[in-house]
Amino acid sequence: MLNPFNPKYPVRPELFANRQNEIERFRRDFKRTIDSKLPENIAILGDWGVGKSSLAYKFMDIGAKSNVKALSSGFGVPRTIKDVGEFCYLLLYKLNQDLITSKGISSRLKDELLLWRTDQLKLGPFTMQRNEKETPKIPITHLHSGLIDMWKSLHREGVEAVVLVVDDLHHLLQAVKGGILDVRSIFQDLPRYNCNYQLVITGYKALFSEIRELAEPMGRFFNTYEIKEFNKNEAKELINTPIRAAGLDIKVTEDASDFVYEKTKGNPYFVSFFMQMLVEERKKGVIDVQFIKDRVSKIMSELEREKFGKDMSIASELERRVLKKMIDKQEIVRLKDLCTGKDKTKVAKALNRLVEKNLVVKVNRGEYKLYHPLFKEYLSSGRAK
Ligand SMILES: Nc1ncnc2c1ncn2[C@@H]1O[C@H](COP(=O)(O)OP(=O)(O)OP(=O)(O)O)[C@@H](O)[C@H]1O
Ligand SMILES: [Mg+2]
Missing domain, CATH: 1.10.10.10 (Winged helix-like DNA-binding domain superfamily/Winged helix DNA-binding domain)
Known part of the structure; x- marks a missing residue:
């Protein structure tokens, strides 16, 4: 049995629930990106655990499955990032790797990308994993030329856009405040070279608004999608959609999903945490309020170990x-x-x-x-x- 709930990872796009407004808005922004050859960049902002990464990965999937030739790539900015040079390296490395492993690219393009990796990132053609502890740094000008270089190969193949996700951009901001403006100026310049990278970033709600110098330039550069916890009805969908999509023979009663909503207040991380354990224990049949009540203390102690204990540490x-x-x-x-x-x-x-x-x-x-x-x-x- 596949358990479709796992709070540790962004949800797989086929199990994704809700956010219809954001999805509709993204389809429009994506179409504009294609039609005008000018990327509509997006900032998904919201509190902890509210579903930012899941939504960004859903957008990557929509882009890759659209009826125009588009590819997608994504990476999370590590908490340990120290400067913009590391960010530039990681972005190019991950983009190159994701493009190489994309479905439906020609072997010629693959060869070009592999060659680019050896020339520019100094990695062997078959190295998919880096072993060194330190992330290499590259100057921001290399990010610029690297993106243009890769686009030339993509353009020859008829690729119209690349949806490029940068998850948890706040980590870069915590390390270097002005760094984000450098990245913005690179991306703003790229359409002059006919590159069509549609940037989708995620970050905490106050990402740009708290720093006065960033608020205006970033507000203009990104279309902001602010997302919140789910309401009672959406929480029901969050519970039932993954069960349905995974084909499980489990029914969650209305009262039971309301109970989960009351406990979690619609925070998707906690809903997913509850549901992962409940599905594990039920496997087949009905999940009702009593079934959950009997397990609340067990779920709470698991939460203490997995989440709250780590929070305190x-x-x-x-x-x-x-x-x-x-x-x-x-x-x-x-x-x-x-x-x-x-x-x-x-x-x-x-x-x-x-x-x-x-x-x-x-x-x-x-x-x-x-x-x-x-x-x-x-x-x-x-x-x-
Ligand atoms: N739309 C959704 N459909 C189904 N499950 C979802 C959805 N959004 C979030 N989830 C679930 O909630 C959990 C938390 O979501 P996610 O990791 O995307 O949040 P986040 O805002 O990126 O969190 P963080 O602040 O830690 O980066 C995921 O593991 C996933 O199981
Ligand atoms: Mg996240």
């Missing part, structure tokens, strides 16, 4: 104290509720770091909340170290 002593203080307050907490005048600066800094670590969400200026009620439940249980 990246928090400092002070940050943990701030988190625990937040339990007793209303859902939305103000900075002044958490500190005395004396330690205000320290607590404010800790809150900012907790936001960066995705354990706290900034609701407004000076207003914060814990990232999810289930995390709050864990902190309140006394089991959090």
Whole structure:
């Protein structure tokens, strides 16, 4: 039996549920990209675990399956990225690799791409995996010429566009603030060389808005798709679509999916976490409220091990104290509720770091909340170290 739920990976496009508006909007932006030969670049923005990567990979799939000749590639910016040079290398490396393994490309194109890899990335023709620990760096001008070079080969094959996903762009921004503007200027220049790379990036909601110098140029460069947690009906779809698509003989009652919604508040990571365990235990038949209630504590302890324990392990002593203080307050907490005048600066800094670590969400200026009620439940249980 294939379990179609796995919260650790972006969902496979054939199991994807909801987001009809975004999908429709993408189809239009993709068509414009093809028709005008000017890419409509997209920024998918949203909070932790809300489904940004899944949506970006769905867009790659739509591009690759469209009735025009289009290819797609994607990579996630690693948390450990240190500078723009590494970013440039990773982008070209992954693009080259994805194009080589694309379905339906000619052996001539494949040979050209392999040659390019040896010449420009200094990799042997059959090296699919790099072994060195350090990511090589290349100057940003090489990213520019590399993208143009590869496009020449693609153009000869009649390729009309490449959907290029850069997942978790905030990691680059955390490492180098201005770096993103360099990347933008490269992509803005490419249409002059008839290249049609449609950039789809994902990142946290405040990716551009928090830094004044970025807000305007980035806002103009990207069409922004802001996504949120699912509502009750969408949560039902999120539960039933993968079950149906995987052909499982499982029925989830209405009450049961409402129960999952109440627990998870429609956050797809948590819905997927619940459903992975429930499907594992049920295999066949009906999942009703009682079936779930009997397993809630088991799911919670699994969540503690897989998620909340890891969350706490990246928090400092002070940050943990701030988190625990937040339990007793209303859902939305103000900075002044958490500190005395004396330690205000320290607590404010800790809150900012907790936001960066995705354990706290900034609701407004000076207003914060814990990232999810289930995390709050864990902190309140006394089991959090
Ligand atoms: N539209 C969807 N259909 C089905 N499952 C989904 C959908 N969106 C998200 N999921 C599920 O939710 C989980 C979290 O989604 P995803 O990894 O895409 O979120 P994210 O916003 O990229 O998270 P992060 O902030 O950690 O990068 C996925 O593992 C997947 O199982
Ligand atoms: Mg993601």
